[in-house]
Amino acid sequence: MATLIKERRIVADTWRLLSRGPKGELPEAPARGDVIVPLALWLANRESFLAYPGKLGVWLDASEGPEAIAGDLQRFALIAVNFPKFGDGRGYSIARLLRERYGYRGELRAIGDVLHDHLHFMKQCGFDAFSLRDDQDAQEALSALDTFSDGYQTSVLRPVPLFRRRLAAGKP
């Protein structure tokens, strides 16, 4: 099972991630437990999920937009964003939109090809949980959260860009 980093600690994962089958077919709708379901499963079973007994999470693939769940965010205790390949950067935009535009405050988890060297930017974009790829050294990866002590741009963690903070600090 993948190692989970959450709140800067290596923790046990209590969620079950439901994936699509090898031919892309959707899994059965779960009956109980804390599960993260594919977006399409949520969309297909939205009404019945309203009475779901456990905690419900949803995961978006890189090609799927947060727009699809923007009106339902309060339904989810967790949203995950899949990185099909570490070089696929769409998930960074999805995360920022969820946090900044749609105001999602719950757990935002990076899943898929989640590697040591990408955690810092993921964190800046609003992810607070990282389901590392199996082969990653989680202890080493923890240090990557703090690769850079600052950044120029606006981000979820630093909504005020450096140039405004420099000015506020009176630095010429």
Add this chain to the structure above:
Amino acid sequence: MYVYDEIDQKLVDERVAQFRDQTRRFLAGKLSDDEFRALRLRNGLYIQRYAPMLRIAIPYGLLSTRQLRKLAHIARKFDRGYGHFSTRQNLQLNWPRLPQVPDILAELATVQMHAIQTSGNSFRNITTDHFAGVAQDEIVDSFVWCEVLRQWSTFHPEFSYLPRKFKFAVNGAKSDRAAVAVHDIGLHAVRDEKGEIGFKVLVGGGLGRTPVIGFVIREFLPWQHLLSYCEAILRVYNRYGRRDNIHKARIKILVKERGPERFREEVEAEWKHLKDGPSTLIPEEIARIESRFTRPAYLPLPATDAGLATALASDKAFANWHARNVHPHKKPGYAAVTLSLKKTGVPPGDVTAEQMERIADLADRYSFGELRVSHEQNLIFADVQLSDLHSLWGEIRALGFATPNIGLLTNIICCPGGDFCSLANAKSIPVAEAIQQRFDDLDYLHDIGEIDVNISGCMNACGHHHVGHIGILGVDKNGEEWYQIEVGGNQGEVRPGVGASLGKVIGPSFARAEIPDVIEKLIECYLARRDSDAERFIDVVHRVGVEPFKESVYGNADQRAAHRRGHLASA
């Protein structure tokens, strides 16, 4: 120079530490080739045909002599004692050893330099007019805006894994010397009727295997909105740009597939959310960045110099050089000088460590300790007193950098080509050399006048062949090196009249040995048709079309068929 503050410095230092750790993990087998590749490219490190290549960033081409001396030191200590200035105003070293690269980066950081994002699918070095800040036709000092964008585009958390590389060009003068129409985003500074600064924004231009002239997505973007608007463009690109095919992943393909109007609507819709947000630029920040640039302490000087006039009248060689390699300056009594790195027999853009040090000494003495790298792969001393020109010329002539060919046929833009680059289909440097040898008569060169000849060793187009007035492209045919000729490309409106355009292939390709003859025929065709000395090669192509040039090379239709048969027989 923009002088770092402690935060700028800290980020660069942290980058060195990050790459040191990544290299350590790679060498320890904890990072796969594929994963390390993506990380090392972000630090400019390629694995090349013979050895790694390290591309060092020279943001917007501006260098201090302290930095140049450091580059010389690095070239000597870690490499074979020379470097190659590239068309993106960067410096490439060709033989660094991987375990030493973190040390090289650490050395660079001591002089506020780095190799950040000089490759990989992220923002690349931002390029601009090499006469920024000194041009007589200046609208704004584009260095300031380049630095604003450099900071914004460095380690951008959301846009560090784009579908493909992303290149900005900024032009701050009336003439376009930055080729803004052939960049992913081109920004052309303009002033509105109230004198307020803004930018004409072009998007989706580019060279490479699908050359496109960028389209104007906004005629006037007030400067305050520069970052939020770019964020909107980049977010649309990051989310919807193609990732399934590396050759279709640049923003130009997205713009093309969507259609420019729909693309514009999507950007505008995204921008609605970002406009007037915290990324909105404020005058204090522009003033802060301006104030962190070192500025030459110009002397109040008369606009002319008697000694210079005498030297020009009495020294023909000096006058030739002055006519081509000295450029007007906005301050009276000063001029900008181009040091030509295009001497025949030397790969274009190559400089030895010793030469770097000598150049640094000269820049200290003659040009306030700073210099620029141009995208034409030459060096510029931007602030030379008119009274010093003659003695400076004597010194750089001794170094071999006074070839009076700026703007002329032998000032060839050329990629490293098959001699160095693993992507190349064909060699490019020997082609440049053969052309330079053929056109070695200076009077003839001056008579031909301004012309851009650009050579790329493959369709990735690092030698910008699509925008050469004559473009030469190396192609591979059954394992042999052939060269395709294009005519009519233009990098931008450097002179009023002819805007940016892409060259057209004139016909079947040639063997390397044939190229000087072909160029000569094209030149003769031009000379026979120009209406005066003032009408440049490119002006004639735009006036009469490509057909006469085609005919001059291949003859009429019958002769062309024979040419093709000949090639088929030999292929």
